[in-house]
Amino acid sequence: MTSTPSRPNLPAIAGLAVWVGLLVWFSFWMGHQAFSWLPVQASSAAPLVDGLFSFETAVATFVFAGVVSVMAWVMLFNRAAKYDISDAEPIEGNTKLEIIWTVIPLLLVMGIAYYTIDVNRQIGLIGPMDHVHGDRLASDQQPATAAAVAPQAEIEVIARQWSWEFRYPGAAVNSTELHLPLDRRVGLQLRSEDVIHGFYVPAFRLKQQVIPGRSIAFYLTPTREGRYRLRDSEYSGTWFAANQVDVVVQSEADYQDWLRRASRLPLQPGLSDASREYALRQSRTRSSGYATVVPAPPPMVNVPGSNTLPHDG
């Protein structure tokens, strides 16, 4: 402000350039750090999502740090002196600046949008999230039959208040632990028997509402062996928080082996933390809470599995 517009203030420009350089470096560093804030990458979609998030973190860091720099500067150096009650210079605006800070953000957000649409398309290619054409048809005519809609779907996922059931019709196996083969695109057919649930595996970076009255085909490709959490992501009532099970990704051979061994096991009640807690609640003489929907009985399955083992993400 002290410089006249005609003569460039070289020290100020140099200082600004150094500061912007530091901000750019910091933004890159934050973009790099962003990967470590996310769970392990266990599906083919995860690296794409993480790459986009890392890019956005870098951009966001630059914008936020830039704005905060200006705020810090004015709070440090543009304070009114103690007994100074005069006004500052009456600058009312600058059309050129207005155009610059309209056009640059516009280009920036459209750039991000373009990048995102491309990521959407890639995720769509490796496992289409664009499932609506099929399931619309299904919901109108035959909500439960998956085969008519998506022949590839090999696993039926049934969400209830509050349990997850996984059916492998080809192998005649039912389970409350989702087993998936490594590096192969699997189709899931998502159904709900009561309210809206959310199929969410953070390590896969994928989420889909499971809507009663619809049968939704959902595809994904696991890329890392391990045990991961599947959480209900759409609020579904009293035991919503306890409605989580594990996903086990294993090699194709182990997966087939598991299916074979599971099919020989007798049916038994599957995992349902809600049913267990509900029984405990009923056994108390005094009720400590409000009314609740009674949990659906645990599904009868060959393999209950576990949801208390250590998980990778």
Place this chain on the structure above:
Amino acid sequence: MTITPFDPGLSAAPTPQPKAPNSWKRYFSFNTDAKVIGIQYIATALIFLLIGGLLAMIMRGELITPEADLVDRTVYNGLYTMHGTIMLFLFMFPVLNGLNNLLIPCMIGAPDMAFPRLNAAAFWLVPVFGVILMASFLVPGGPAASGWWSYPPVSLQNPLGFLINGEALWIVAVALSGVSSIMGAINFVTTILRMRAPGMTLFRMPIFCWTALSAQIIQLIGLPALTGGALMLLFDLVVGTSFYRPEGGGDPVLYQHFFWFYSHPAVYVIILPVFGVFSELFPVYARKPLFGYRFVAMASLVIVALSLVVWVHHMFPSGVPQWMRDLFMVTTMLIAVPTGIKVFAWLATLWGGKLRLNTPMLFALGGLFNFVFAGVTGIMLATVPVDIHVNNTYFVVGHFHYVIYGAATMGVYAAIYHWFPKFTGKMYYEGLGQLHFLLTFIGTNLNFFPMHPLGLMGMPRRVSSYDPEFAFWNVLASLGAFLLGVSIIPFLLNLVSSLVRGKQAPANPWNAIGLEWLLPSPPPAENFEENVPTVISGPYGYGSGLPLVEHQERYPLATDFLATDLLTPQQA
């Protein structure tokens, strides 16, 4: 500095100035004075802020450990549902309508609102639906427990089967809130469009009025969708229709469209007036005109238009086709542009100013800081693949609390401190105010920042228990929540003690420009009465020395600003 000494001979205004009526009873009556209604709104809202905050602290008490151990899960679900509902419908909207009532007539030189009785009726609906909502804690089965979205089918489950249940009362309360807001919106829009002082063209109107106008237009367009959607939900719940019941051929996703068609723009109903507050306060405390006034004014209207076409970004994982996801991502991204115009305008206003960091300015700067943080996480949420991962996780909870608490509530605090002397006639205590700011700013960031890593790690929102790996950040968030609870104490202490024994406020303690600062503090019942000024220049003439109105010297109170009031508020 040019303080014109007041020469009584010049004054055309009757001296002494008419005093505001001074009976506390009017605050408990069906009073039609906008200034009384404004204070009624704000006081009611602050009471509900305490209730909603208490619920939040119980929730954070539950979440300080991974297990569901403090309250029963059903209770937790009721708590978070009521927390959200109270904070939005009984704190945020009423407190903003309170500011609208206080500020709009005074700022545009109107004696009152266009429809004073409608105004009072709109206010009195607030305690009515407040009581209905609170009563739902007492009905068998407990209050609504399906979140403030109240998505069917979970909201239709009514386990006890009674006709009067928490969910039904919740829907009635929300519908009444909608009716009240529509009544308010008709009033604010009419008042701003029809009752401005002579010479006050639209482009001489203070930005707060622009943002209030924009926000109330959203209310008029969006609220009928929500209220209609809520009524259909009520029919599904109590008379067995199946608008949303899949087993009867209904579509639960239809409700999500009705709900978000209003409830996303509702965020702009909240944040636009707060943008208005920032736009009013930065020029006063930086002693500079608002940078690019016309752009800032028009940006509000662009935000209104865009806000009506972004709602599907709340539904990316709901089963919407890819083209819809892409379309609504682009519209959502576009909102960053007018919002950016405002942020840059504020920064340019501050740049090279003469900043005075008193309580209102600190709250405005803190609010801007938090808002920009919320803005950059908002861009992340707009992009579909990242949203799919963090949708319905704590990342979203952190994001919108930065907006609603970090930016909007802090902006409301800034407004309350800034206009407190004007409408109560008393000065607040600067030391307590700054303490309030410090605790609020630290508490907000400590409470809401940890929610972002939690969401990225995959912790869903609305959970009453969680996996142990989330414990660390949850402990921090809970400590922040308790600190925010503590931060209210100096605020209430300040309000009460300055009302009781605060120093008498001058008409214009901040040396601010604006019609409201030409009035005595507190303003008389009819504001300018017969002496409505003729506005001759734009609203932020700081440094230019131009008078705001014709014969400004006849409004003697504009110049009774004393340097000592400003510089040593503690020593008075």
